[in-house]
Amino acid sequence: xxxxxxxxxxxxxxxxxxxxxxxxxxxxxxxxxxxxxxxxxxxxxxxxxxxxxxxxxxxxxxxxxxxxxxxxxxxxxxxxxxxxxxxxxxxxxxxxxxxxxxxxxxxxxxxxxxxxxxxxxxxxxxxxxxxxxxxxxxxxxxxxxxxxxxxxxxxxxxxxxxxxxxxxxxxxxxxxxxxxxxxxxxxxxxxxxxxxxxxxxxxxxxxxxxxxxxxxxxxxxxxxxxxxxxxxxxxxxxxxxxxxxxxxxxxxxxxxxxxxxxxxxxxxxxxxxxxxxxxxxxxxxxxxxxxxxxxxxxxxxxxxxxxxxxxxxxxxxxxxxxxxxxxxxxxxxxxxxxxxxxxxxxxxxxxxxxxxxxx
Numbered sequence: 343x344x345x346x347x348x349x350x351x352x353x354x355x356x357x358x359x360x361x362x363x364x365x366x367x368x369x370x371x372x373x374x375x376x377x378x379x380x381x382x383x384x385x386x387x388x389x390x391x392x393x394x395x396x397x398x399x400x401x402x403x404x405x406x407x408x409x410x411x412x413x414x415x416x417x418x419x420x421x422x423x424x425x426x427x428x429x430x431x432x433x434x435x436x437x438x439x440x441x442x443x444x445x446x447x448x449x450x451x452x453x454x455x456x457x458x459x460x461x462x463x464x465x466x467x468x469x470x471x472x473x474x475x476x477x478x479x480x481x482x483x484x485x486x487x488x489x490x491x492x493x494x495x496x497x498x499x500x501x502x503x504x505x506x507x508x509x510x511x512x513x514x515x516x517x518x519x520x521x522x523x524x525x526x527x528x529x530x531x532x533x534x535x536x537x538x539x540x541x542x543x544x545x546x547x548x549x550x551x552x553x554x555x556x557x558x559x560x561x562x563x564x565x566x567x568x569x570x571x572x573x574x575x576x577x578x579x580x581x582x583x584x585x586x587x588x589x590x591x592x593x594x595x596x597x598x599x600x601x602x603x604x605x606x607x608x609x610x611x612x613x614x615x616x617x618x619x620x621x622x623x624x625x626x627x628x629x630x631x632x633x634x635x636x637x638x639x640x641x642x643x644x645x646x647x648x649x650x651x652x653x654x655x656x657x658x659x660x661x662x663x664x665x666x667x668x669x670x671x672x673x674x675x676x677x678x679x680x681x682x683x684x685x686x687x688x689x690x691x692x693x694x695x696x697x698x699x700x701x
Contacts, residue, residue, distance in 0.1 A: 345467075347582060349573075350699035353479055353692060357426075359464030359471040365425040366475040368411070368482060370699070373419035377412060378485060385481035388684040389474060394526075396542050396680055403429070404474050424478045428471075441661040442668045446649035453660060470587045470678065473685045480688020483695040492562045492694065494687045495519025497528045498679055499557040499642060501538040502545075506557075507531045511595065511624035514559040514638045528683055546676035551648035553588075554679035556686045558641050560694060563628070565619070565636035567697050574632025575639070578697060582689040583643055588678055591644035595627025610637070643686050650674040 345355040351371060357364030386404040404426055411422030440462055443450040448468040452460040460466055484494065493516050499506050507530045522528040529535045538554075545552040568575035580592045600608050603625070610621035610630075621637055628639040650670045659666040675681065 347585065348692070348696050351696050355472055355475050357428075357472060357475070358461045358466040359428070359469035360466070361428060361461065363425055363427040364472050364475050365406075365423065366479050368422040368479055371411065371417050371419070371422050371482070371486075372699075373417050375417040375482075375486060376415055377408075377417065377482065379408075381485065382406070382478060382481040385477055385484070385684055385688070386474065388523075389477045389681050391675070391681065395546070396539065396675075396677060404477075406478055422482065424475065426474050426478070439668070439670075441659050442666055443657050443660055444649060444668070444670060445655050445657055446646070450658075450660070464672075465587075468587065473586060473682075473688075476586070476692070477684050477688045480684070480691045483688070483691035486695050486698075487691060490562065491516075492560065493519050494558065494560050494690055494694075495522045496556050496558040496683045496687050497522050497530050498538060498683065499555040501554040501677060501679060502541045502552045504534065504537045504541050506534045506538075509557055509559050509638075509640055511627070511638060511640045512620075512622070514561050514640075516561065519559060519561065523687075527680065542677040542680075545647075549652035551651050551675070552677050553645050553647040554677065556643045556645070556679060556683055558639075558643065558686055558690055560628070560639035560690060563634050563636070563639060563694070565634055567634040567694075567701065568629070568632050570632045575629045575634055575697065576632060578693045579639075579641060579690060582693050583641075583686065586643075586682070586685055586689060588645045588648070588682070589643055590646045592641060594629060594639070594641050596625040597627075597642060600625055610635075641690075643682075645679050645682055648675050648678050 347353050352369040354367040354369065386406065390404045407425045409423040409425055411418055411420045443453070447465060449462060452468060464471065487494070495518070497506060499508070527535050527539070529538070541552055576594055583589055583592045596608070608625050610623045610626055612619060612621055619636060621635070624637045624640060627641060628634055628637040650672065652669055654667055654669050657666055657668050658664065
């Protein structure tokens, strides 16, 4: 098992959902970055559980300790290690699940791959709990990007069939992204938020769950970042986005809908404004030939419904090799999309910093 990602800067994630804690090591970060720990705490609070009826009641403060790589508030250039203690586990909730493979979880493939030695409590190392460590790393990377005024922001594009407005792919404003970052339920159309909340609560009442899509924008990136083929901007972003638990789809610009267009509609035609090269449209999401073209990067990330639901489900008992049924107990999100917003931003920031360090 390898928990390391990155080419020019290495991110190494560790821990399990019901272990002593989780954390991340960032190796290769440049010295002299003054870290704003209050900003990191704010970003962590955006992902933290137990804040409202739309998330799991598991109450974790997600407070962190920086164990190395910082001296007198500045990065030293040594590996930066952060540890987040687990303080609110209910491991007994998983005692009966040792042999019952939860549908759409990693229980069965994990059992096979790790020969039954994997930590099954709360999903162990497969758990979305580990995304707290990703948000820490993302908060560090966002501070690196802010030096160049590069801004990342997201909104909930959809919950089930309830849909928000799309970003204006050509003119994404810094202020819009800043407001979304500070919003407790980030949407572009405030009238949609109550409908989305209603969808989540209805799924919860039905002992069920629901999925959705997060739309993300990255602005103020210069043209020329990335490489063709295997080190393309899309390749790097898709790689780390698909590393986030429950992600089932990633698209850029017009995404799959661009396949319905003709070239005359899909092509992003150029013009010059104030000495800068721009495009009238941004159907390619700010990336051409795997390289940024100076327009906003626009991407969307699709999340499946939380697989842990309290309805009776068919499964297998792996110890007896026979069919069985189960009702998943414990504390689970009826919809993970709201808490996934800062996670998507975090891994996007990690990928962009890794690409920038190449230059």
